[in-house]
Amino acid sequence: MISISGLLGQAFAILLALVLAPLLSGWVGQCRAWLQNRTAPPLLLPYYQLQKLFHKDVVLAHGASSLFRAAPFVVFGCMVLACAIIPSLSTDLPLAPAADAIALVGVFGLARVFISLAAMDVGTSFGSLGGRREMLIGFLAEPALLMVIFTLAMIAQSTSVATIVETLAHRELVIYPSLAFAGVAFTFVSFAENARVPVDNPATHLELTMIHEAMILEYSGRYLALLEWAASLKLYAYSCLGLALFFPWGIAPGDDLLALVAAIPLLVLKLAIGGALLAGIETINAKVRIFRAPEFLGTAFMLAVLGLLVRLLLESKV
Amino acid sequence: MFLCDDTAIEFTPQPGAGAPVWRGHAPSGDELKDFAAAAHLAGGRLAAIWGSDERQRGSGFRLHCVFGLDRGHAWVSFDLPADEPSYPDLSGIFSAANRMQRATRDMVGIAADGDDQRPWLRHGAWPADWYPLRHDAVHAAGMGAGFDNLPSDYDFVQVGGEGAHEIPVGPIHAGIIEPGHFRFSVIGERVLRLEQRLGYQHKGVEKLFIGADMAHGARLVGRVSGDSTCAYAWAYADAVEAACGVAAPPRALMLRALMLERERVANHLGDLGALGNDAAFAFGLTQFMRLKEDWLRLNHKLFGHRFMMDRITPGGVAADVDAPALAAMVEQCGVIGGEVKKLRTLYDEHAGLQDRFVTTGVIDAALARELSLTGMAARASGLLLDGRTHRQGYTPPPPYATLGVRPVTDERGDVAARVAVRFDEISESLRLLREIAVGMPSGDTRVAVAPVAGASGLGVIEGWRGEVLVGVQFDKDGKLARAHPHDPSWQIWPALEHAVMKDIVPDFPLINKSFNLSYSGADL
Numbered sequence: 001m002i003s004i005s006g007l008l009g010q011a012f013a014i015l016l017a018l019v020l021a022p023l024l025s026g027w028v029g030q031c032r033a034w035l036q037n038r039t040a041p042p043l044l045l046p047y048y049q050l051q052k053l054f055h056k057d058v059v060l061a062h063g064a065s066s067l068f069r070a071a072p073f074v075v076f077g078c079m080v081l082a083c084a085i086i087p088s089l090s091t092d093l094p095l096a097p098a099a100d101a102i103a104l105v106g107v108f109g110l111a112r113v114f115i116s117l118a119a120m121d122v123g124t125s126f127g128s129l130g131g132r133r134e135m136l137i138g139f140l141a142e143p144a145l146l147m148v149i150f151t152l153a154m155i156a157q158s159t160s161v162a163t164i165v166e167t168l169a170h171r172e173l174v175i176y177p178s179l180a181f182a183g184v185a186f187t188f189v190s191f192a193e194n195a196r197v198p199v200d201n202p203a204t205h206l207e208l209t210m211i212h213e214a215m216i217l218e219y220s221g222r223y224l225a226l227l228e229w230a231a232s233l234k235l236y237a238y239s240c241l242g243l244a245l246f247f248p249w250g251i252a253p254g255d256d257l258l259a260l261v262a263a264i265p266l267l268v269l270k271l272a273i274g275g276a277l278l279a280g281i282e283t284i285n286a287k288v289r290i291f292r293a294p295e296f297l298g299t300a301f302m303l304a305v306l307g308l309l310v311r312l313l314l315e316s317k318v
Numbered sequence: 319m320f321l322c323d324d325t326a327i328e329f330t331p332q333p334g335a336g337a338p339v340w341r342g343h344a345p346s347g348d349e350l351k352d353f354a355a356a357a358h359l360a361g362g363r364l365a366a367i368w369g370s371d372e373r374q375r376g377s378g379f380r381l382h383c384v385f386g387l388d389r390g391h392a393w394v395s396f397d398l399p400a401d402e403p404s405y406p407d408l409s410g411i412f413s414a415a416n417r418m419q420r421a422t423r424d425m426v427g428i429a430a431d432g433d434d435q436r437p438w439l440r441h442g443a444w445p446a447d448w449y450p451l452r453h454d455a456v457h458a459a460g461m462g463a464g465f466d467n468l469p470s471d472y473d474f475v476q477v478g479g480e481g482a483h484e485i486p487v488g489p490i491h492a493g494i495i496e497p498g499h500f501r502f503s504v505i506g507e508r509v510l511r512l513e514q515r516l517g518y519q520h521k522g523v524e525k526l527f528i529g530a531d532m533a534h535g536a537r538l539v540g541r542v543s544g545d546s547t548c549a550y551a552w553a554y555a556d557a558v559e560a561a562c563g564v565a566a567p568p569r570a571l572m573l574r575a576l577m578l579e580r581e582r583v584a585n586h587l588g589d590l591g592a593l594g595n596d597a598a599f600a601f602g603l604t605q606f607m608r609l610k611e612d613w614l615r616l617n618h619k620l621f622g623h624r625f626m627m628d629r630i631t632p633g634g635v636a637a638d639v640d641a642p643a644l645a646a647m648v649e650q651c652g653v654i655g656g657e658v659k660k661l662r663t664l665y666d667e668h669a670g671l672q673d674r675f676v677t678t679g680v681i682d683a684a685l686a687r688e689l690s691l692t693g694m695a696a697r698a699s700g701l702l703l704d705g706r707t708h709r710q711g712y713t714p715p716p717p718y719a720t721l722g723v724r725p726v727t728d729e730r731g732d733v734a735a736r737v738a739v740r741f742d743e744i745s746e747s748l749r750l751l752r753e754i755a756v757g758m759p760s761g762d763t764r765v766a767v768a769p770v771a772g773a774s775g776l777g778v779i780e781g782w783r784g785e786v787l788v789g790v791q792f793d794k795d796g797k798l799a800r801a802h803p804h805d806p807s808w809q810i811w812p813a814l815e816h817a818v819m820k821d822i823v824p825d826f827p828l829i830n831k832s833f834n835l836s837y838s839g840a841d842l
Contacts, residue, residue, distance in 0.1 A: 036604040125485040129823070198670060201598035205493030206827040208485075209596075217492070286670030287598035290507060290824050 005257050006092040010084065013093065016264070017083035021236035022046035022229065024275055031279030032203075046232060053225035061122040061218050071118035072219065072226040078111035079233035088240040089263040090252040091166040100159040101149040104241075105142055108193065111230070112138045119215035126207050130214025133290065137199065137211065140297035141192045147304030148182045148189070151311050152245055155179075161244070169248035178315055181307030183246045188300035190238045192293065195231070197282040199293050202231075209287070236271075243270045325353050327394060335565045336556030337705055337715045337778040338390030343397075350383065350396045351406040362387040363690035363703075364412035364809070365778075366787045367419060368802040369426035371452045372397070375772075375799075379403045379428045382802070384776065384787060386692070386703075389711045393776050393789070398428055407432030414690040414809045421842075425451045425524060439517045439842065442470030450525050451800075477503035477511050485823065489518045496837035500826075507822040512815045519841035527801035532558060532632055532769050535798050539788060540627050542803045543839030548574070548581040549781030550803055551630035553788040556715075556777030557801075558632040561790060562770045568759045570634035571717045576647075576754045577626045577635075579747040582782035583654075584613050584625075586740040586747075589834050593737060594665065596828045597674040605661055609654055616650050619643075634764025644755040651748045662741050675734035679817035679829030682731050689816070690809045693784020695833055698739040699731040705780035720757075721750055736832040743782075769796035783836065784810065805839025 026043045033040035042048070060068070082104060084095045099107060116134050119127035153159045155176060156167035192199040195212035204210060207217065216227050244251060250266035252259035288296060326349050327342040344350035354364075365384040372380045378400035385392045398405060407430040408415040419430040420438035427449035429435065440446070444465045449455055477484075482505050489497035497518035503511040523542055527535055539554040540547040552574050559566060566574070587610040594602020614624040621629050621637045629637040639647075665671055681691070686699035696703045706714050706723040713719055726742040728735035774791035784806025793799035810833055817829050 032600070036601045037608070038604050125483075125487075129485065197598045203600065204598065205491070206596060207492040208487060208826050209824040210492075213492075283601055285598075286594075286668065286674060288670065289674060290822065292673070 003092065005260070006090075006094050009090045009092055009252075009260055010094050012260075013087075013089050014080060014084050016267075017080070017088065017233060017236055017240075018229075020268070020271065021083075021232040022050060024236050024239065024271055025232040027272060027275045028235075028279050028282075031276045032282060035279055035283040046228070050225050050229055053220075053228065054222050056221040058221035058223060061124070063122050064218075065121055067114075068118045068121040068218075069223070071114045071121075072223040072230070074114045075111045076226045076230040076233070078107050078114075079230045079237060082107050082237040083233055083240070085161055086237055086241045087162050087165045087244050087251055088267055090256075090260050091162045091169070092252070093162050096160060096162040101153060101161050101164065102146065102159055104161060105145050105149065108145075108234070109138070109142060111234075115215055115227070119218075122218050124218060126210070126214045126217050129208075130211055130217070133211045134215060136290075137192050137293060137297070140294055140301070141189045144185055144297060144301040144304045145189045145193075147301060147308055148186045151178050151182045151304065151307045154308070154311050155315075161241075165244045165248050165251060166253060168245065169251050170253050176311070176315060178307040178311035179246060181303045181310060183242075185300045185304035185307065186242055186245070188296060188303070190242060191281075192297055192300075194235045194238055196278065198285040198288045199296060201287050211290075239271055239274050240267075243267070243274065325349065325356060327353055329392065332393070332560050332775065333563060334556065334560035334775065335571070335716055336560055338712070339393055339560070339776050339778065340390060341393045341395075341776075343395050347396065347406040350381075350394060351408065351411070353392075353394060354383070354385070354408050354411045357385040357387060357392065358411050360387060361687065362392075363687070363692065364408070364414045364418075365391060365690070365692070365785060366789070366802070366804040366808070367408070367415060367422055368789065368804070369422040369428045369451070370791065370800040370802075371426060373400050374453055375793075379426060381405050381422070381428060382789060383408070384789075384804075386690070386785065388709070391776065391778055391787075403428040404431050406430065409434070412690055413688065414812065417812070418808060425449060425842075427452060436473060437470070439520050440470070441517055441520070442468035443520075450522060451528070453528075472515060474501050474513050474515070475511065479505075481505045482510060489515075498837050502823060502826075504823055507824065509818050509821060509823060509826070512818050512826075514811060514815060516811065516837060517841050519837045521838075521842070523842045524800075524802060527798050529793075530798050532767065532792075532796070532798065535790070535801055536631050537628055539801065539803055540630075542842070543805055543807075543836040544625060544627075545585055545836065546581065546781045546783060546786055546805070546839065547625050547627045548577045548630055549779045549786040550788065551628070552578060553777035553779040553786045554790065554801070554803070555630055555632045556779065557775040557788045557790040558767060558769075558777075560775030560777065561773035561792060562632075562767050562775075563773075564633060564765055564767050566634045567762045567765060568717070569638075569761045570763045572754055572758050573635045573638070573763060574630050575717050575721065576639075576751065577621070577629060578779065578781070579750050579754070580613070580617060581626065583744055583747045583751075584610055584617070585782045585834075586744050587613060587654075587658075589831065590661075590665075590737065590740055590744075592831050592834070593675075593733070593828065594671065596831045597671055599668070599671055602661065602665065602671075605657075609657055612650070613654060616647065620647065631764065633767040634762070636764070638763050644758065648752055648755045651751050655745065655748045658741065658744055665737065665741075672734065674825075674828060675737055676730075676732060678733045678821055678825050679832060680730070680732045680820065681813055681817050683729070685816060686731070686813070689813050691784075691813055692806045692809055693780065694736065694739055694743065694782065695784065695806075695810045695813060697725070697727045698735040700727055700729040702727055703785075705778060705785060717754075721753055723750060733828055733832040771796050781806065783807065783834070803839070803842070805836050807835040807837075807840040810835050811840060 030040040116131040119131040156164040200211040329340040329342040332339040363386045365386040379398040381396045423429040424440040485502040487500040499515040501513045540551045591603040591606025683700040706718040707725040787804040789802045791800045
């Protein structure tokens with residue numbers, strides 16, 4: 001049943017994602033600066049950058065095809081859809097049936113395919129370099145993410161994200177050891193998927209070391225703004241997914257408006273803590289050699305499989 | 319006898335207090351080539367090559383080659399006829415000669431008879447038959463004005479085979495750094511070959527020296543490569559003092575050493591931070607930049623300039639420090655030394671950083687010798703080359719003769735070795751600075767220097783990057799007829815092409831930064 005409050009909640013969740021995502025990136029940037037003993041940039045810096053980019057003219061490469069121009073919209077759309085079906089505030093999401101957890105991985109994959117193709121479209125060496133590195137990371141990260149989701153799906157007996165979260169959030173307290181493995185694996189995957197240290201460095205100016213940044217080097221103006229926004233949405237989506245799966249307390253069940261309102265400050269608090277932790281991990285780590293990234297993601301995959309085995313062998317009676 | 323018994327070149331020591339230099343004249347091209355081969359056999363290295371136009375002084379052109387040998391430097395000149403000047407190719411003996419010879423051809427129009435006749439510094443901004451450093455090259459308002467900017471074709475060496483492709487990088491980069499072009503031939507991420515194309519920073523410095531007076535030359539030489547301004551200024555001062563037969567007073571020499579060591583520490587601090595940052599360890603960058611900033615601010619307080627530009631002049635120094643200033647400096651050495659020690663522990667024990675540093679960009683000792691490497695890069699490959707330290711048959715010039723610099727080397731030759739050498743050199747320089755403060759002699763800080771018409775000299779200084787050479791020659795009016803500033807980057811840039819070959823593309827920025835070479839200094 002689609003309720004009014006459900007619709008409202010859905011609309012609000014999307015709106016909140018669009019607003020909070022750049023803020024989260026700004027917050028991570030601030031925390032990084034503080035941890036390095038630097039004066040932090042303003043919290044709203046990502047908004048200023050988006051505003052600046054939306055007002056700039058677009059410079060297109062001569063060889064750019066329509067794919068290059070369409071990709072930012074596809075990527076942005078994918079990220080908005082991902083944010084819509086991840087229960088950040090409430091599990092009553094009318095859009096949730098649009099895609100289950102496995103399809104969610106597919107949505108991220110679709111965005112990846114488009115951005116990689118667009119990077120190769122203009123034919124610069126850095127675009128292809130970034131595109132093929134992104135595919136390397138992606139094809140290692142996706143199976144690990146799927147394994148994490150399978151573990152959770154087995155607990156909830158459903159692959160719908162909303163159902164999984166509802167099951168985890170509103171059951172009597174049961175400890176699932178498998179979740180610990182899945183949680184660590186998910187954290188690893190999130191770092192790789194969001195181009196963070198130790199896999200990629202979002203702050204680098206060294207074009208030869210870039211992964212994500214190399215792919216968007218040729219973009220400018222509103223296209224770049226969309227891609228930057230999409231990147232923060234992706235970070236937001238992964239953060240919310242992690243919080244919803246592993247720290248689901250406070251997410252509103254069904255159509256409880258009051259709980260929905262109460263969920264907002266809790267989400268902000270959880271994101272703030274998560275962002276600070278992310279900045280902390282980024283600060284104490286150096287970037288790994290790119291050929292160590294498969295080891296990093298292999299570890300994530302192994303942990304996810306362990307989680308699945310623990311679920312099958314130890315928790316199947318639960 | 320200077321080097322070997324069978325050379326026909328007569329060597330005479332250059333007067334002056336600078337690094338030991340012997341001057342000789344090769345009567346023929348064969349003698350020059352024989353001497354180069356003998357120098358190579360004796361474990362020597364090529365330090366510099368440049369040319370000068372002597373046609374106004376009655377002969378044709380002159381080629382200058384400087385070889386670094388155990389006892390000091392051998393400065394060999396060789397006269398060439400005014401028509402079709404050509405000399406034997408030395409790049410078969412010293413591979414470092416290749417770019418220097420090509421640059422000499424571009425600038426003066428005297429060519430080695432080798433196969434590689436590609437231009438080096440000339441990028442099409444002037445025609446191939448116009449040589450900027452010839453006295454009859456038209457010096458229109460704005461150097462090279464009136465020429466069309468011609469397209470310049472450049473034959474990069476092509477690498478073929480299944481899956482091999484090229485990645486062109488630069489000269490415009492994603493960050494705000496100096497321009498240089500790097501052509502990678504790769505298979506996937508693996509680097510098969512790197513070829514550099516430099517010269518984008520060419521700004522005609524050598525031309526500006528011609529006809530300049532001595533003091534203007536001193537200011538100009540300090541701006542060839544700003545990060546080594548003290549080394550250049552001192553090398554120039556040594557060259558001028560050798561040419562004019564004066565010696566700077568002891569206090570001036572001590573102050574020069576003080577500035578040179580401060581320059582060394584400042585650059586090593588900056589580079590150590592940048593090395594961390596290139597491995598995405600931004601924490602290191604922030605900490606080291608803070609230390610460097612403190613260091614530069616004290617420079618400004620003591621010498622009135624953050625980089626101590628124009629403070630070393632022919633005849634002495636243009637700045638003096640009093641006892642309280644020295645005390646402040648010693649105190650800062652203690653503070654910075656303590657912090658660097660902590661950061662060194664952090665770098666050494668950081669598994670992620672060490673994983674990036676160790677075995678990355680290896681240059682072994684044999685290759686380093688073959689490439690005529692100098693300075694920090696050579697020492698990190700296990701070569702004990704430091705113009706400031708005593709070694710068999712070599713006494714460093716004052717004040718280093720009495721300071722007793724302990725040599726720093728590392729056998730590994732990788733990025734980790736260059737990081738370690740930098741750390742060790744910082745501690746050694748901090749120790750030296752304390753010793754300098756204690757042993758600072760009293761007396762004058764400068765003597766008057768009058769240019770001697772027709773005289774010439776060569777100065778060699780162990781800068782933070784390596785050996786900086788400046789050769790000067792005065793004309794009959796006491797103006798500069800020619801000055802050649804030579805940056806150690808000339809010899810170390812080709813080493814980068816070798817260092818990256820066993821590694822992958824994303825490791826290049828780190829390897830590059832571990833050398834941190836000057837574009838400006840080598841592009842002139």
